Structure formats: C-alpha cells, structure tokens
Amino acid sequence: MDFSEKDSVDAVLASFADTPDPRLHEIVDGLVRHLHGFLREVRPSIAEWEQGIEFLTAIGQKCDEHRQEFILFSDVMGASMLVETMEAERQAGGASGATGERADATASTVLGPFHVVASPERALGDTIDSLGTGEPCLIEGSVTAPDGTRIPGARIDVWQADEQGSYDVESGGRQPLGNGRGLFTADDEGRFWFSSIVPAHYPIPTDGPVGALLRATKRHPYRPAHVHFIVEAPGYVPVTTHVFVEGSEYLDSDAVFAVKQSLVRDFATVDDAEAAARHGLPNPFRRARFDVVLQPAAA
Numbered sequence: 001m002d003f004s005e006k007d008s009v010d011a012v013l014a015s016f017a018d019t020p021d022p023r024l025h026e027i028v029d030g031l032v033r034h035l036h037g038f039l040r041e042v043r044p045s046i047a048e049w050e051q052g053i054e055f056l057t058a059i060g061q062k063c064d065e066h067r068q069e070f071i072l073f074s075d076v077m078g079a080s081m082l083v084e085t086m087e088a089e090r091q092a093g094g095a096s097g098a099t100g101e102r103a104d105a106t107a108s109t110v111l112g113p114f115h116v117v118a119s120p121e122r123a124l125g126d127t128i129d130s131l132g133t134g135e136p137c138l139i140e141g142s143v144t145a146p147d148g149t150r151i152p153g154a155r156i157d158v159w160q161a162d163e164q165g166s167y168d169v170e171s172g173g174r175q176p177l178g179n180g181r182g183l184f185t186a187d188d189e190g191r192f193w194f195s196s197i198v199p200a201h202y203p204i205p206t207d208g209p210v211g212a213l214l215r216a217t218k219r220h221p222y223r224p225a226h227v228h229f230i231v232e233a234p235g236y237v238p239v240t241t242h243v244f245v246e247g248s249e250y251l252d253s254d255a256v257f258a259v260k261q262s263l264v265r266d267f268a269t270v271d272d273a274e275a276a277a278r279h280g281l282p283n284p285f286r287r288a289r290f291d292v293v294l295q296p297a298a299a
C-alpha cells in the first residue's frame with residue numbers, strides 16, 4: 001500500500017508493533033500520533049521542515065558540559081513545568097488537587113539548565129558566595145515531614161545566580177566554578193542555614209537557538225530572582241524547587257513558567273548587630289526563611 005496522508009499514522013504505528021517494552025511502545029506510539037497530527041495541522045513546506053531540522057540540530061550542537069540548550073528549550077515551551085507538575089501529582093498518588101501540588105509538601109518547580117556543576121560540600125553557616133560583591137543575606141530553614149517531624153541529616157543542595165544575574169558557569173571566569181553553590185547537611189533538628197548574596201533576576205541564555213526563538217516570537221527571556229534547592233532525605237520524596245525573592249521583577253511573567261506563589265519569600269532587611277556578628281555578616285543584612293516539607297516515600 002502506498003504511503004498516504006490518511007494512513008500515515010497506521011503505517012508507522014505498525015512498524016513499531018513488536019516493541020517488547022510496553023512503556024517504550026506507549027511512548028513511541030504517542031509520539032507518532034502527535035507528531036503526525038502536528039504536521040497535518042501546520043502543513044510545513046519542505047523548506048520549513050529543513051528549518052525545523054536545523055533548529056533541533058543547533059540545539060544539540062549548543063549543548064556541552066556546562067550548557068544544556070535542550071532543557072532550556074523544554075523550559076521555554078512549558079514542557080519542563082508540565083512534567084514537573086505531573087510528577088508531583090504522581091508522587092502524591094494522584095490524591096492531590098487540580099494544581100498538582102502535593103497537599104502537604106513543599107511545591108516543586110523546574111530544575112533548570114544550570115545544575116551542571118556539583119555543589120561543593122559546605123558546613124552549616126558557611127557562605128556560598130566567595131566574591132562579596134552583592135548584598136549579603138542569610139537563608140535559613142528547616143526540613144520536616146508534613147506532621148512536623150524533623151528530618152535530621154537531610155541534604156540541601158542550593159545554587160543561584162549572583163547580583164548581576166549570572167551563574168558561575170556563564171560568568172566567563174568572573175566567578176570561580178562552585179561559586180553560588182553549596183551542598184549542606186541539616187543538623188540533628190533538621191535545621192539549615194547559610195549565607196549568600198541576594199540573587200538578581202536574569203535572562204536565560206539568548207545566544208543560542210532558544211534565544212532566536214524568543215526573539216522571533218517577541219518573548220522576553222527573563223526569570224525572576226530565585227535560589228534553587230534540591231532537598232532529599234532517605235525515606236522521603238526529594239523535592240526540586242526554588243525560593244523566589246519577593247518583589248522581584250518578572251514574578252508574573254517568568255520565561256519558563258516556574259513561579260508558584262507558595263515559593264515566594266520576603267528577603268527582609270534585618271538590623272540586628274548581634275545576629276550579624278554571629279553569622280559573620282555586615283549589619284544590616286537581608287534574611288529569608290524557607291521551611292521545607294518533604295512527603296514520606298510510599299512504603
């Protein structure tokens with residue numbers, strides 16, 4: 001039978017019919033049906049198909065050990081947040097509300113493309129900023145279960161941009177690798193604290209094909225100021241999330257759709273000479289509190 005627009009999906013699905021892994025079978029079938037549906041809807045010319053191939057090729061070619069253009073593409077298309085949201089729903093056993101939030105646990109959000117350098121292990125109270133050019137801040141919190149049980153020894157991996165909105169890996173050597181990053185272990189009462197600088201809002205990288213897409217579609221590339229967190233502990237569902245800086249620009253138009261109101265925190269100015277001295281900070285300083293609640297893993 002000749003290949004035809006009407007029968008294209010059936011022909012390709014048949015070619016995958018013997019896929020042994022049922023999940024892989026489901027995924028390739030869905031991909032074929034939606035890809036063909038997309039092509040029948042937009043009816044690309046050969047020249048446009050070539051442009052599409054060149055775009056995806058450029059995304060791959062832009063990737064290296066410090067640059068993840070495919071995650072960036074997923075992020076600006078809202079795909080990362082959709083997967084993240086569905087994952088949270090799955091982890092909650094489908095028992096959560098329409099928002100996909102785990103009812104009791106800290107909301108998750110995108111990993112983003114900058115978790116590409118292992119965070120240096122640091123002691124509680126250390127600073128993650130070695131340059132001292134930004135506004136000093138203290139970030140503190142606790143890690144607990146939904147019933148308030150404290151989780152000693154929880155691991156808290158943090159990374160953030162500096163006051164100019166750059167991560168270490170994209171600063172062109174201005175920041176040493178590992179700056180703005182830290183891996184902390186909560187104390188016996190599940191508490192953590194470290195100092196840093198208040199991060200700035202920033203544009204996602206625009207020097208690649210994703211930037212070209214944003215320009216062609218008149219979208220801005222900015223993300224509101226935030227600190228990334230991954231918090232994990234044995235027996236609990238890990239959470240990948242951010243703390244957003246209250247009052248930051250772009251909280252209502254994040255280029256990657258990652259803002260959740262429950263993750264916005266006041267980075268308040270504190271005038272407390274004793275606390276400043278205790279934490280090795282100048283007075284006054286900024287302080288934010290982020291208490292993390294982890295869902296117990298299914299038995």
Ligand SMILES: [Fe+2]
Pocket residue numbers: 112114161226228
């Ligand atoms: Fe970020």
